[in-house]
Amino acid sequence: MMDSAYRDILHRCFRCGWCKFPLNYTDFNCPAYLKYRFESFSSGGRMWLIRAWQEGEITPSERLSQILFSCVTCRNCVEACAMPGIKDSLVDLFIEARADMVERGTIPPLVRDYFKAISVGGNPYRLPAQDRAKWSCGLGLERYQGQEYLFYVGDEGAFDELGQHMARSVALLLRRSGVSFGILGSDELTDGNDVHALGEKGLAEYLARQNIELMQELGVKKVITLSPHAFHAMRNRYPLHGSTAAVYHYTQILQPLVARLAPVLQGERVVTYHDPCYLGRWNGEYRAPRAILKSVKGLKSVEMDRSMQNALCCGGGGGNFFTDMLGTGPDLAARARVREALATGADTIAVACPQCYRMLADAVRDEGAQEKVRVCELTEIVAEAVPA
Amino acid sequence: MDRSAVIERLKAIVGGAYVSDAAEELYIYSRDQGVQDPHLPDWVAMPASTGEVASILELASREKIPVVPMGGGLVLSGLSVPLRGGIVLDMKRMNRILEVNEHSHYAVVEAGTSQGMLDAYLRKHHPGLKHSLPDAPPAATIAGNIAIHGSGHLSQSEGGFHSEMVTGLEVVLSTGEVVKLGSCSTVPAWFSRAPLPDLVGLFLGWNGTTGVITKVGIKLFPRPKFHDVLVYMTEDIDLAPMVLNRVIATSMAEDINYALAPKPDYLNGFQMTVINYTANSEDELIFKRKKLRSVLQDLYETRQSGFMPIPPHMKAGFLEAPQKALSKFADVRKGGGFEYVGAIMPIERIPDACRAGMEITERHAITYSLGARIIGRGSCAMFFFAYPFNRVDKGEVERVKEALEETNETALRLGGIPWKTEVQGQRLILERMDPATKGLMRRIRGVLDPQGIMNPGNWEVT
Secondary structure (H helix, E strand, O other), rough: OOOOOOOOHHHHOOOHHHHOOOOOOOOOOOOOHHOOHHHHHHHHHHHHHHHHHHHOOOOOOOOHHHHHHHHOOOOOOHHHHOOOOOOOHHHHHHHHHHHHHHHHHHOOHHHHHHHHHHHHOOOOOOOOHHHHHHHHOOOOEEEEOOOOOEEEOHHHHHHHOOHHHHHHHHHHHHHHHHOOOOOOHHHOOOHHHHHHOOOOHHHHHHHHHHHHHHHHHHHEEEEEEOOHHHHHHHHHHHHHHOOOOOOEEEHHHHHHHHHHHEEEEEEEEEEEEOOOOOOOOOOOOOOOHHHHHOOOEEEEEOOOOHHHOOOOOOOOOOOHHHHOOOOOOOHHHHHHHHHHHHHOOOOOEEOOOHHHHHHHHHHHHHHHOOOOOOOEHHHHHHHHHHHO | OEEEHHHHHHHHHOOOEEOOHHHHHHOOOOOOOOOOOOOOOEEEEEEOOHHHHHHHHHHHHHHHEEEEEOOOOOOOOOOOOOOOOOOOEEEOOOOEEEEEEEEOOOOEEEEOOOOOHHHHHHHHHOOOOEEEOOOOOOOOEEEHHHHOOOOOOOOOOOOOOOOHHHEEEEEEOOOOOOEEEEEEHHHOOOOOOOOOOHHHHHHOOOOOOOOOEEEEEEEEEEOOOOEEEEEEEEOHHHHHHHHHHHHHHOOOOOOEEEEOOOOHHHHHHEEEEEEEEEEHHHHHHHHHHHHHHHHOHHHHOOOEEOOOOOOHHHHHHHHHHHHHHHHHHHHOOOEEEEEEEEEEEEHHHHHHHHHHHHHHHHHHHOEEEEEEEEEEEOEEEEEEEEEEOOOHHHHHHHHHHHHHHHHHHHHHOOEEEEEEEEEHHHHHHHHHOOOOOOOHHHHHHHHHHOOOOOOOOOOOOO
């Protein structure tokens, strides 16, 4: 049964549909609705169906699970909702409904497999824990032993090929910028953000406590995260379990330092920045990534129609990066986002999240746009512009 | 053809991902936000092209399956609820903006195009042009709104109801035939319904009972760079027609709305006349402001009324289009619901309508927002009697339902006609309608929908 604080507001959704759009109405901005198009997959539809389910008007089903677990927790609906009395609770309410489904054991197989992989193997990639350190091989990075910052790369930084590339690039630029940091290597644990978003609150809390214990044992006071997802969990959820560490996304640390490296690009490059939801809408950080781009001479920055609080999610949030509840097709958010980026005339889509990196890179391929645009992580762009 | 064969055929037409008979979709599409009873569809289908709509209607006609077209699904009076089951056609996959003619000031859009998307598209690609936005949320569709004779922020100054701004239609008939209406039927442009025999009206105001609109040509208007608002307050309900007519007579107001509500407390008893005006320069804006104020000067000098100072946060709300405030109204009772009777009526009946609305709500122990939008430079008003309710309070829902029925009767008694009204309201209208008119309606339905499959239950002339 859902918490009454959420049950008691379910009926207050008017299902007016503002939640489908960004604040400037450019196009549908809810990835699940964009993909499936049935009213049932909009945030308003989801609200009404959760209420119907909680009131016993409909019974749990595979379809209801699909509807609930295809939400990517991007918070576009929170931004756009017209109802002050419920808007801030929308995504938390969807997570609460998922938690109820987890408790009742009616979750989609893809979600079940994700939880199983983390519970059994410690990561969603089903790879050995010792492989977590592979991303740093040959870089000569120090283990964390009291440096100013712990650099936490997370599952995607450790195991995803593009994530590893990104972790290396960020680490090298941090070092080059004079930041004192160490890493955990194979001792890293899953941050649990997406576990929580998928409704397995007990496992998420366990992971949070494990991470907090490890950091406290090592005396970590400040953490830099590679992923906005880890940033969100450690910054906003870990304090609920006793963490006192200050948490930063790497763009926030690098933003004041990059200009000192005087980055200059050879030739003009047109870049459009894609806001990650867990950095932007969840945590309000829109400025730091743009400031990094602004510090690169020779770089022309252009905005997509949907940017900052209006940004279209890549579709990877809320655990969908691993569970793939949105499937394939031209109406996938990532593909729509690539088309939107192409419309700006940009030759580069800049990202600051390993999940967005993978989602958009795959979408560029699926759109057949490899010759027109490439996806680059911010520090890779800076590195190209800094003399060796 | 059995149910499984129908769904397989629908999947073959629109693709498997865009047809559903799952309990979740049937639940959502069986009801709208208002207080009408739910009715389950058998299937929900989402066509992506006119051809797909035509194929679905061919199937439906052959198998005698009811078809109910749906746009934004925001009508509140159950017009897209399938009263007799069948197929709900959710049109929102057809949302391409096909043409904007900068010189002849029209746009051609697919039927599922939302108000918000057309507005955003025009702002970006044709910043000098705009269309008339209804007060509905941005998810409302262009086709849905013109089909119900909607009105909006240019209805006062630029030509009346949105149905009057239609320059042409593409429609699929119940047989699956595709017809074009207006200039697009004869030449490759959508500029006008004249000078041809006007068939467009056969599909406007008919609640989807004569065909499925698939494309719309809609008039566009200049978008002046400057925009401001005046709010005139009075406690005397009987002043309303005079105030409104003086403002209309200036020819300087783009949109004129009149409203009263018991909340907030300090405004209880006041009526607001909200005057939106636009200009192409600061000087022009100032001139219009002076002129608009001057026509009411004698009234506020005698302290019967006055212009309200508007704090910036409030002004932003008045200038916003579409307005979030109207969706927020649904939560006045912390219950996510409101219903309204919009009655098209003569302006001189506004004071009586206000009094009647307050009496009805008092009798049914519910709260209200009452008001009107001026249409067509004063040819009439769309008067709304809006009643918020708490969705979990069954007693209040019932009282609102009863109040709606009484309001429909009252609107007719006052010389108005309920707009986009639910089936019960349609019956009240038909009871008072000229028999010859009803006979013509019946004959037209017989020609356009011989199988009786198009949104059955609506506009049924017995």
